[in-house]
Structures are given as C-alpha cells and as structure tokens.
Amino acid sequence: xxxxxxxxxxxxxxxxxxxxxxxxxxxxxxxxxxxxxxxxxxxxxxxxxxxxxxxxxxxxxxxxxxxxxxxxxxxxxxxxxxxxxxxxxxxxxxxxxxxxxxxxxxxxxxxxxxxxxxxxxxxxxxxxxxxxxxxxxxxxxxxxxxxxxxxxxxxxxxxxxxxxxxxxxxxxxxxxxxxxxxxxxxxxxxxxxxxxxxxxxxxxxxxxxxxxxxxxxxxxxxxxxxxxxxxxxxxxxxxxxxxxxxxxxxxxxxxxxxxxxxxxxxxxxxxxxxxxxxxxxxxxxxxxxxxxxxxxxxx
Amino acid sequence: xxxxxxxxxxxxxxxxxxxxxxxxxxxxxxxxxxxxxxxxxxxxxxxxxxxxxxxxxxxxxxxxxxxxxxxxxxxxxxxxxxxxxxxxxxxxxxxxxxxxxxxxxxxxxxxxxxxxxxxxxxxxxxxxxxxxxxxxxxxxxxxxxxxxxxxxxxxxxxxxxxxxxxxxxxxxxxxxxxxxxxxxxxxxxxxxxxxxxxxxxxxxxxxxxxxxxxxxxxxxxxxxxxxxxxxxxxxxxxxxxxxxxxxxxxxxxxxxxxxxxxxxxxxxxxxxxxxxxxxxxxxxxxxxxxxxxxxxxxxxxxxxxxxxxxxxxxxxxxxxxxxxxxxxxxxxxxxxxxxxxxxxxxxxxxxxxxxxxxxxx
Amino acid sequence: xxxxxxxxxxxxxxxxxxxxxxxxxxxxxxxxxxxxxxxxxxxxxxxxxxxxxxxxxxxxxxxxxxxxxxxxxxxxxxxxxxxxxxxxxxxxxxxxxxxxxxxxxxxxxxxxxxxxxxxxxxxxxxxxxxxxxxxxxxxxxxxxxxxxxxxxxxxxxxxxxxxxxxxxxxxxxxxxxxxxxxxxxxxxxxxxxxxxxxxxxxxxxxxxxxxxxxxxxxxxxxxxxxxxxxxxxxxxxxxxxxxxxxxxxxxxxxxxxxxxxxxxxxxxxxxx
Numbered sequence: 001x002x003x004x005x006x007x008x009x010x011x012x013x014x015x016x017x018x019x020x021x022x023x024x025x026x027x028x029x030x031x032x033x034x035x036x037x038x039x040x041x042x043x044x045x046x047x048x049x050x051x052x053x054x055x056x057x058x059x060x061x062x063x064x065x066x067x068x069x070x071x072x073x074x075x076x077x078x079x080x081x082x083x084x085x086x087x088x089x090x091x092x093x094x095x096x097x098x099x100x101x102x103x104x105x106x107x108x109x110x111x112x113x114x115x116x117x118x119x120x121x122x123x124x125x126x127x128x129x130x131x132x133x134x135x136x137x138x139x140x141x142x143x144x145x146x147x148x149x150x151x152x153x154x155x156x157x158x159x160x161x162x163x164x165x166x167x168x169x170x171x172x173x174x175x176x177x178x179x180x181x182x183x184x185x186x187x188x189x190x191x192x193x194x195x196x197x198x199x200x201x202x203x204x205x206x207x208x209x210x211x212x213x214x215x216x217x218x219x220x221x222x223x224x225x226x227x228x229x230x231x232x233x234x235x236x237x238x239x240x241x242x243x244x245x246x247x248x249x250x251x252x253x254x255x256x257x258x259x260x261x262x263x264x265x266x267x268x269x270x271x272x273x274x275x276x277x278x279x280x281x282x283x284x285x286x287x288x289x290x291x292x293x294x295x296x297x298x299x
Numbered sequence: 300x301x302x303x304x305x306x307x308x309x310x311x312x313x314x315x316x317x318x319x320x321x322x323x324x325x326x327x328x329x330x331x332x333x334x335x336x337x338x339x340x341x342x343x344x345x346x347x348x349x350x351x352x353x354x355x356x357x358x359x360x361x362x363x364x365x366x367x368x369x370x371x372x373x374x375x376x377x378x379x380x381x382x383x384x385x386x387x388x389x390x391x392x393x394x395x396x397x398x399x400x401x402x403x404x405x406x407x408x409x410x411x412x413x414x415x416x417x418x419x420x421x422x423x424x425x426x427x428x429x430x431x432x433x434x435x436x437x438x439x440x441x442x443x444x445x446x447x448x449x450x451x452x453x454x455x456x457x458x459x460x461x462x463x464x465x466x467x468x469x470x471x472x473x474x475x476x477x478x479x480x481x482x483x484x485x486x487x488x489x490x491x492x493x494x495x496x497x498x499x500x501x502x503x504x505x506x507x508x509x510x511x512x513x514x515x516x517x518x519x520x521x522x523x524x525x526x527x528x529x530x531x532x533x534x535x536x537x538x539x540x541x542x543x544x545x546x547x548x549x550x551x552x553x554x555x556x557x558x559x560x561x562x563x564x565x566x567x568x569x570x571x572x573x574x575x576x577x578x579x580x581x582x583x584x585x586x587x588x589x590x591x592x593x594x595x596x597x598x599x600x601x602x603x604x605x606x607x608x609x610x611x612x613x614x615x616x617x618x619x620x621x622x623x624x625x626x627x628x629x630x631x632x633x634x635x636x637x638x639x640x641x642x643x644x645x646x647x648x649x650x651x652x653x654x655x656x657x658x659x660x
Numbered sequence: 661x662x663x664x665x666x667x668x669x670x671x672x673x674x675x676x677x678x679x680x681x682x683x684x685x686x687x688x689x690x691x692x693x694x695x696x697x698x699x700x701x702x703x704x705x706x707x708x709x710x711x712x713x714x715x716x717x718x719x720x721x722x723x724x725x726x727x728x729x730x731x732x733x734x735x736x737x738x739x740x741x742x743x744x745x746x747x748x749x750x751x752x753x754x755x756x757x758x759x760x761x762x763x764x765x766x767x768x769x770x771x772x773x774x775x776x777x778x779x780x781x782x783x784x785x786x787x788x789x790x791x792x793x794x795x796x797x798x799x800x801x802x803x804x805x806x807x808x809x810x811x812x813x814x815x816x817x818x819x820x821x822x823x824x825x826x827x828x829x830x831x832x833x834x835x836x837x838x839x840x841x842x843x844x845x846x847x848x849x850x851x852x853x854x855x856x857x858x859x860x861x862x863x864x865x866x867x868x869x870x871x872x873x874x875x876x877x878x879x880x881x882x883x884x885x886x887x888x889x890x891x892x893x894x895x896x897x898x899x900x901x902x903x904x905x906x907x908x909x910x911x912x913x914x915x916x917x918x919x920x921x922x923x924x925x926x927x928x929x930x931x932x
Contacts, residue, residue: 010312011372012361018373019358029759030771033752033815040812041778044789051792095688102685117689121696123920125873127893128909132695134901135702140709142698175692204673233782236875240897250784257788257880270785277782354839376838377847383839389832393854402850403840450840460839 045274052267064268074252074269081248084163084238085231088170089178092227095171096178097220104186115183122176130240133169134160137241161243169237177230178223185219186212218288225284229277249273305333306367306457306490308353313362315348315514322348323359324514330492332367335484337493337501340511341537346494347462349511353492354460355379366458377406379458382451382489386463388443390435396422396446397431403454421453422446424483441472448480452487459491465500477503498538502526510534528565532655535576543574543655544620554654557616561594564650576653579611582624584637585646595646598622603636612636614643700913703906710903721907731892731904737882738872738889741806745871749811750864753818758848760819761826772823776816783813783876791880801884809877814867821866825859826852865923869916 055061068074103114121129136142137160144156159165189212197207235250247255249269256266308330315323322345330336338346351357353364355376364372371379382403391399400418409417422428425445430438438446444464451459465473465480481504484491495501501508502522510517510525510533518530529535532543546556551566556575567573585595598614601621605628612624624645637643664676675682698712703721705714725731756775760768778786790809791800799805829852837847853860878888879895889908896902 009361010363014373015358015361022358023763023765026759026763026765027767030756030775033756033775033819034771036748036752036808037775037778037812037815040790040808041781041786042774044793045781045785048785048789048792095684095691098681098684099688102681114685114689117693121692123869123916124696125890125909125912125916127873127875127890127897128699128912129696131893131897131905131909132699134897135710135906136695136698138709138901142712145711172692172695175688204677233784235784236894240894250782253784253788257791263792266788270782270788273782274785277780281780356835356838375843376835377841377843379839380841381839383836385832385836387830387832389830389836391833391837391851402837402842406841406846454841 048267049271051263052271054264056264064264065272067265068268068272077247077249077252077269080246081232084166084170084246084248085228087167088174088231089224089228091167091171092174092178093220093224096175096182096223100179100182100186101216103183104189118176118179118183121172122180126173126236129172130169130237133165133172133241137165137168160241161245163242163246165241165243166238166246169241170231170234173234173237174227174230178227181223181226182216182219185222186216189215222284222288225280225288229280229284232277232280233273305331305488307332308458308490308492309363309365310349310353311363313349313352313359313364315352315357315359322514323352323362326362326514326516328509328516328519330490331506333488333490335481335491335493335504335506337495337505337508338511339495339498339501339508339537341496344511345514346496346511348514350460350462350492350494353458354381354383380456382454382456382459384444384447384451384459384461384464386466388447388464388467390443390446390450392435394435395431396427396433396435396438399435399446400431400450400453402450407454409454417453418449421449424452424486425449426479440468441476444468444476448483452483452489456489459489461491461493463495466495466497473500474503480504502538510537512537527651528653529576529655532574532576532657535653535655540579540623540625542577542579542621542623544577544616544622545618546573546575546654548573548654557596557618557620559596561596561652562649563654564648564652565654567654567656569656572657574655574657576655577622577647578651579623579625580609581651582622582645582647583626584612584624585644590646592649593646594649594652595644596622597642597644600637600639600641600643602639610636612643614645697913699906699909703903703910705903705906708903710906721904724904725907725911728904731889731908733885734887734889734892737803737806737886740803741810741882741888742868742872744803744807745810745814746864746868748807749814749818749867750860752811753815753863753867754822754860756815757819757822757826758852761823762831772819775819778812779816786812787877787880790877794881800881801886803886806878806882806886806888807871809881810871810874811867813874813877814870817866817870818863821859821863822856825856829855862923865919869919872915873912 052064053060053062055063099118103111103118106114138144139156139158141159143159147153148156159168193211193215194207197211198204202210233250234248235254238246238248238251239254242251250273253266253269253273256262256269308328310326310328310330313323313326314321324345326345326349338349340346348357352359352362355371355374359372362372363370366379391402394402397415397418400421401414404414404417418431419428422430425448427442427445427449430442430446435443435446444467447464461480465476468476477500484504493501493504502525505522507519507521508525509519512533518525518534520528525534526538529538535541535543544556546554546561548554548567548570549560552563554561554563554567554575561575563575596616598616600612601615602613604611604613608628609625610628612626614622614624616622622645664679665674667674701714702710702712704717704719705711706716706718706720707714760772760775786809790805794800794802794805799808831852833851833855834844834847837851838844842850873890874888875890875894878891882888882891889912893905893908896905
C-alpha cells in the first residue's frame with residue numbers, strides 16, 4: 001500500500017494553471033474569426049454609432065436625431081417602411097400558409113419535390129429575381145403583354161417603379177422565409193392529434209381550426225417575425241422595383257450617403273434601424289426561444 | 300499479449316466541485332497492481348467523474364493521482380498510457396475494424412508488419428479473428444464492444460478504464476460478456492477500473508468493489524465482504540435485497556427487536572440508534588428448534604408470492620415491522636408454506652445478522 | 661374521379677373537398693418558380709424587351725456579355741472574391757465553431773452570439789460603416805476590402821452549419837482517440853474532421869455563394885477596377901433595363917444551381 005500523503009490542496013495551483021492554459025488554447029481557436037468580425041463589423045458600426053451623436057462641427061449633439069423628428073421626410077420613410085413590411089408580411093402569410101399546409105399533408109416524395117421548388121427561388125440570387133420582376137412588370141413586359149392580349153385590360157398597367165412592384169418583389173423574396181419554418185413546424189405536428197379530433201366527432205374544418213392551426217402557431221410566428229425583421233432593413237428590392245419612389249429606411253440611409261454625403265444623418269437613421277431590428281428580434285427570441293436556433297452552443 | 304508488471308493506482312485528497320455541487324468529496328483510493336476494481340454506485344454518485352479524473356478528461360480542483368510511482372494528475376489524457384472503453388463503444392465509423400484497432404499503434408509509431416501482427420493478436424484475444432476488414436456498421440452490439448476492447452488493449456496500456464461498457468447490451472449477452480471480460484483480465488493481468496451501476500455485474504467481475512455515493516467511497520472491500528458485511532445503510536440497500544428492522548442495542552453483541560433478543564454477527568462499534576439488516580434469502584422457515592449459531596424471529600404471514608425460481612414470503616413482526624424471506628422454489632413448495640395470517644418462525648444465522656448505525660432512518 | 665373522393669388527411673377530408681387548397685398552393689408555387697426561371701428563356705430572346713416566348717432566338721446578349729471588358733472584369737472579380745472568401749471564412753469559421761463547441765465555459769456562449777451578429781445587423785448599416793472605415797484606411801475599391809467584408813458575412817453561416825454538425829456528432833470519439841494516445845489536435849484532424857467534412861464542404865460552398873450573390877456591401881465597398889458582378893448589375897438595373905443582365909442572370913442561376921446540387925450530393929452521401 002502506498003503510504004504517501006500529499007499536502008492539503010495538493011496540486012491545486014498547478015491544476016488551475018492547466019485549466020487556464022486549456023481555456024486560452026480553445027479561445028485561440030475562435031480568436032481569428034472573432035477578430036475579423038470585431039474589426040470589420042463591430043468596430044465600424046460602433047464608430048458609426050458614435051458618429052450619429054456628433055454634429056458637423058464635431059461636438060456632441062443630438063442634432064441628427066432631432067432632425068428625424070422635425071423633418072417630415074423621415075416620418076414618411078418610417079411610414080413607408082412599416083407599410084411595406086406589414087403588407088408584405090400579411091400577403092406572405094395569406095399565400096404561404098395554404099402552400100405550407102398543402103405540402104405538409106402530401107406524401108413524402110411529392111412533399112420533397114415541392115420543397116425543392118420552394119428552395120429554388122430561395123437559393124437564386126436576389127438580384128436575379130428582382131431583375132426578373134423588373135422585366136416581367138415593365139410596360140412592355142410579359143404581364144402587360146398577356147393582360148392586354150387576353151383582354152383583361154386595355155392600357156399597360158404601371159406595375160413597376162412604384163409601390164405595387166416593390167410589394168410584388170418583396171413578397172417573392174420573403175415567401176420562402178415564411179414557408180420554410182412554417183412547413184417545418186407543421187411537419188412536426190403529430191397526425192395523431194388530428195385523428196383524435198376526428199374520432200371525437202370533429203368535422204375536418206373544426207379539427208383544423210381547433211387542433212392543427214393552434215399547433216402551427218409557433219412556426220407561423222417564427223416565420224412572420226423573420227419576414228418582418230428582414231423587410232425592415234431591406235434595400236435591393238425597393239431600390240430596383242420602387243424606381244426611387246419607394247423610400248424605405250435603408251434606401252434613405254443610402255441616399256443620405258450617396259447624394260448628400262451626410263454621414264451624421266445616415267448613421268443616426270442606421271442606429272434607429274438597428275435598435276428597431278434588435279427590439280423586434282428580442283421579442284421574437286423571447287416569444288419563441290429562437291436563441292436555440294441562432295446558436296445555443298450548449299443549448 | 301505479454302503480461303506487463305502490473306501498476307498500482309493511488310488517489311489522494313481528490314476534490315471536484317461543479318458550482319455548488321460536490322462531485323468528488325476528498326476521495327482516497329488505493330488500487331493494487333493487476334486488480335479488477337469496480338466503482339459501483341447510482342447515477343450522480345460520482346463514479347464516472349472519478350473515472351474521468353483517472354483518465355484525465357476531468358481536471359479536479361485538487362488532489363494527487365499516481366500510476367505506480369508517476370504523478371499523473373497534471374498529465375494530458377493522451378500521455379497517461381491508458382486504454383479506455385466507453386458505454387457506446389465510440390468506434391470510428393469512417394475506419395474499418397483493423398484500422399480502428401491499429402489506431403493507437405499508429406500513434407505510437409508502430410507500422411507495417413509489426414502493426415498488423417499486433418492487431419491480429421488483439422482481435423484473436425477478443426475472439427474476433429478475421430474480422431479486420433469488416434466495416435463498423437456491419438457489426439452487432441456485442442461485436443462492436445469487442446472491437447472497442449481490442450482497440451483499448453492492443454498497445455498494452457498499463458491501466459484499463461471501462462465506463463459501463465456492457466449496459467447497452469441485452470441481458471444474455473451482457474452476462475456472457477461479463478464472464479469473458481473477467482477471463483480477459485485474468486489473462487492480461489492489467490490493472491482495471493470498471494464503472495457500473497449494476498450490482499450484480501460488480502459482484503460477478505470484481506476483485507474488489509468501491510461503493511460510491513455523493514462523491515465519497517462508502518466501502519471498499521471484496522464482493523463477499525460488501526455483500527455480507529455492509530458498513531452502512533446505503534451499501535446494504537444498494538447491493539442485494541435487504542430488510543431493515545428497528546432494534547435497540549443491548550450491550551455490544553446483543554440487540555432487542557420486536558421484543559425478541561438477537562445476537563449480532565459482529566460487535567457494534569458505536570452506541571446510538573441503528574437497525575438490523577437481514578437479507579431475505581438468508582432467512583429460512585424453522586420447523587424444529589433453532590440451532591446455537593442461529594437467531595429466530597416470530598412473525599405473522601402477510602403474503603406469499605411465487606416468483607418462478609423462488610418464492611417471497613412477506614411477514615409482519617409483532618410491532619408491525621415488515622419482514623421478507625426468500626426461498627428456492629421446488630416442486631410443491633408453495634403448498635407447504637404457511638397460509639396468510641399464520642404464525643411462522645424465521646431463523647437466520649448470527650453471522651448474517653448485521654447491525655448498522657442509523658445515519659438517516 | 662376516385663382520387664377526389666379519397667381521404668386526404670387524418671381528418672378524413674376528401675381531396676375533392678379541398679381542391680381549392682391544391683389550386684392555391686399550385687398558384688403560389690408557380691408565383692415562386694416562374695419569375696425565378698423565366699429569365700433563362702428570355703435571355704435567348706433577340707428583342708430588347710425580352711419577350712416570352714421569344715419570337716426570335718439569339719445569343720446576342722451572351723455575346724454582349726463576353727465581349728464587354730467591364731462585365732468580364734467584374735465576373736473575374738466576383739469569382740476571385742468568392743474564392744478568397746471561401747478560403748478565409750471556412751477554416752476560420754470551422755475552427756471557431758469547434759473551439760466554441762469544445763469549450764465548456766460561459767464566455768463561449770457569448771462569443772458565439774457575437775459571431776452571429778453579422779447576419780442580424782441590417783446589411784445597409786454594416787455597408788456604410790465598413791465603407792466609412794475603409795475610406796479612412798484606404799481599403800475602398802480593393803479586393804482585400806471586399807474579401808474581408810464578405811468573410812465577415814460568411815463566417816456566421818459557417819459557424820452555424822459546423823456547430824449543427826458537431827452537435828449530432830459523437831464527441832466521445834474524440835475522447836477515445838485522446839485516451840488512445842492522440843493529442844487534441846491530432847484527434848480533431850484524424851477523427852472529428854473527417855466526420856464533419858460534409859458540413860465543412862457545404863459551408864464552404866455557402867460562403868462562396870454568400871460572396872458571389874452579395875449586393876449591398878459590394879455596392880459600397882467594391883468599385884473602380886475591383887467592382888463585382890453584382891455591383892455592376894445593380895447599377896445597370898437602376899439606370900435602364902439592360903438585357904445583357906438576362907444573360908448574366910442565367911449564367912448566375914447555372915453557377916448557383918450547380919454548386920448547390922454539388923453540396924446536396926455531398927450531404928446525401930452516407931454520413932460516416
């Protein structure tokens with residue numbers, strides 16, 4: 001039998017040191033990526049954040065934020081942004097829910113085919129799709145041509161370079177963002193629930209509204225919030241399909257920089273956009289435990 | 300497989316806290332060279348934590364660990380020269396059986412024909428000769444376990460650690476593997492630490508058992524001593540069936556229970572409250588007179604249950620304490636049992652009458 | 661007609677009764693697919709207005725594209741940026757994902773969240789912020805600048821994909837490898853990495869696409885001799901509807917689809 005008795009707290013200091021070394025080594029693995037993100041995003045955005053509180057002379061002031069309240073153009077911008085976001089979200093729900101529901105009830109092979117069809121636009125470049133709508137919606141575009149040919153209307157409709165075109169484009173871009181999480185949630189609903197409802201005497205409509213629909217709510221909510229938050233900050237589609245007439249917050253920011261070189265105004269607006277986005281995101285995370293989706297390492 | 304000089308293990312003052320939970324509470328343990336020692340305990344007892352500290356995957360807050368003369372507590376796992384087998388085998392699915400087994404050899408610079416030969420010997424030892432080219436997903440659970448074993452011993456480690464390796468197998472296979480593992484150990488003679496929550500497994504395979512609860516070793520003894528002379532209530536309850544009877548000490552060698560006097564097998568070491576522990580299979584129904592080395596209790600039959608290979612007789616003492624006796628069932632034995640409500644005399648040897656200090660009745 | 665009276669769901673509603681649902685779903689799917697793919701046949705139309713179906717088939721827009729120095733140079737830039745982004749973001753992201761996953765410490769969760777922020781912050785804000793800083797340090801209109809910015813966008817995706825793969829991977833294998841004599845690095849390289857390689861490859865392809873398809877950052881940060889394809893397309897779109905873009909779009913669809921099919925094939929292969 002070994003008869004050695006180490007002093008109390010034996011090796012404690014050394015073990016702690018080993019622990020620190022291990023911690024550091026693991027941190028070092030993520031350090032380069034962290035550095036990149038800090039330097040190319042966090043720092044510049046923080047800088048911009050600070051910039052928003054400086055007036056043209058360089059002293060601290062709330063002038064840029066005050067201007068947002070005073071000048072009506074900002075109010076219009078926010079109004080338009082919320083209008084577009086809410087309308088787009090609403091249309092996506094109206095169109096996306098039936099699609100998701102139909103696919104969720106299909107046999108696997110058909111469902112997978114439909115899934116690919118939903119993913120196809122999702123993976124196609126945003127610019128390509130926006131351009132496609134530009135071509136389709138123009139005065140001599142496909143839609144007008146066929147509309148006139150079929151006698152639905154006489155004069156070519158102004159479908160693009162306005163709110164209509166913007167909405168159509170936004171819905172097209174955002175629809176997969178709603179359908180995919182919704183479909184995921186629907187597929188997870190156990191068919192046994194519906195069977196139980198039917199066996200208890202519920203009509204199919206009743207079974208749907210009292211059983212299926214409530215169970216699909218989390219997925220619907222997730223998709224809705226994702227779409228809404230994405231719409232708030234969207235730039236490309238309103239820029240191309242809005243023809244300069246649909247100014248959302250991101251377009252206003254870009255204009256402030258490109259046309260007026262007004263960094264102060266742009267950064268203040270950017271900060272407001274960021275705060276809004278984070279606020280809605282916070283609500284979403286709380287409501288749906290999305291923190292697990294976004295990257296709970298130990299979740 | 301040559302027999303290496305077996306390496307003893309010495310654990311001293313091992314402590315590990317997770318937040319407010321004390322996972323290892325000042326553990327001290329001496330494992331003899333070549334011994335098969337089982338760490339036995341319920342989930343959360345700290346047995347796996349202790350094993351992981353031995354392996355080097357969990358760093359304790361303090362303590363000392365020696366393999367032979369080498370202090371290894373601060374050594375990285377890959378430098379400790381240990382062979383480890385996990386519950387879910389953890390075989391490398393992207394390699395075939397031979398490559399899996401050759402993995403530790405490759406790491407040690409053993410190549411070519413020498414490597415091949417040692418892999419074959421290891422596979423032979425676990426009775427998987429010729430399985431080298433198989434893919435992992437073609438193997439059954441038992442076969443995978445053997446590959447994991449072969450991989451753990453092919454490089455002749457000085458210590459083998461096993462973390463509930465058989466719990467994923469079905470009962471029959473498990474019992475067969477227990478015996479095979481025991482035979483393997485006898486052949487190789489490597490110091491082995493085995494973790495399980497299955498007391499039967501521990502009793503079958505071990506040279507000694509360390510019963511662990513709440514991060515402390517409750518008792519470290521041979522299977523027989525653990526079973527027949529448990530030191531405290533936890534050990535008594537965890538291993539085998541047990542009945543506890545309220546009793547008062549009368550001197551160091553006698554106690555009173557339900558108005559009857561019993562002689563204790565071993566003198567009670569301390570005064571104070573306690574219980575008498577009896578194992579149901581050590582009680583028998585007395586027909587004639589009690590022998591000199593026997594104690595006896597009179598009880599009223601409450602129920603008799605037939606359980607195939609044995610029967611269980613549930614009885615009640617005069618003061619209401621419940622008591623069980625288990626006997627082997629033979630032809631027509633059930634018929635010869637006293638009926639419900641009848642008085643029965645149960646006898647048991649003095650050696651089987653164990654006094655346990657009552658930590659928390 | 662019998663299909664219409666068959667039950668379609670656990671509630672025994674018939675196909676016929678919910679025909680309207682199928683029609684709506686089909687219309688929505690058509691709405692999604694047709695505009696996505698219609699650029700392809702239209703790009704072969706001779707007319708300036710990109711008819712469908714094209715009255716005259718022609719390759720003139722493709723010829724236009726390949727003959728134009730500006731477009732070609734932009735294409736080269738885009739592919740370069742994409743390739744370099746992949747080379748930078750994939751290893752950085754994979755190592756970060758592994759490091760964060762393997763560490764049991766609290767800060768790992770915070771850092772993980774921090775690394776995901778690039779896809780949460782509205783890209784316009786990031787774009788002008790980066791532009792602002794790049795002007796100061798003279799990185800505007802440079803390939804380096806674009807690659808750094810795109811890598812920042814790609815890293816969260818790489819981390820999310822690799823982390824997800826690590827979660828369904830049995831870390832015990834790494835432990836076993838270490839117990840058998842492999843150092844942590846060796847265990848990662850010989851045991852873990854081969855088994856998560858599909859995730860790493862998918863995330864690499866995704867990193868490429870993120871850079872290749874990216875518009876807003878490229879708008880502000882690339883330019884001059886290093887303007888990306890997307891930037892040129894966007895500027896052309898705002899000014900007039902250049903049909904050459906139809907040809908470029910078709911080619912982009914081909915590239916994207918090819919890469920995605922490639923990565924899907926990897927994903928379908930028997931995992932480990």
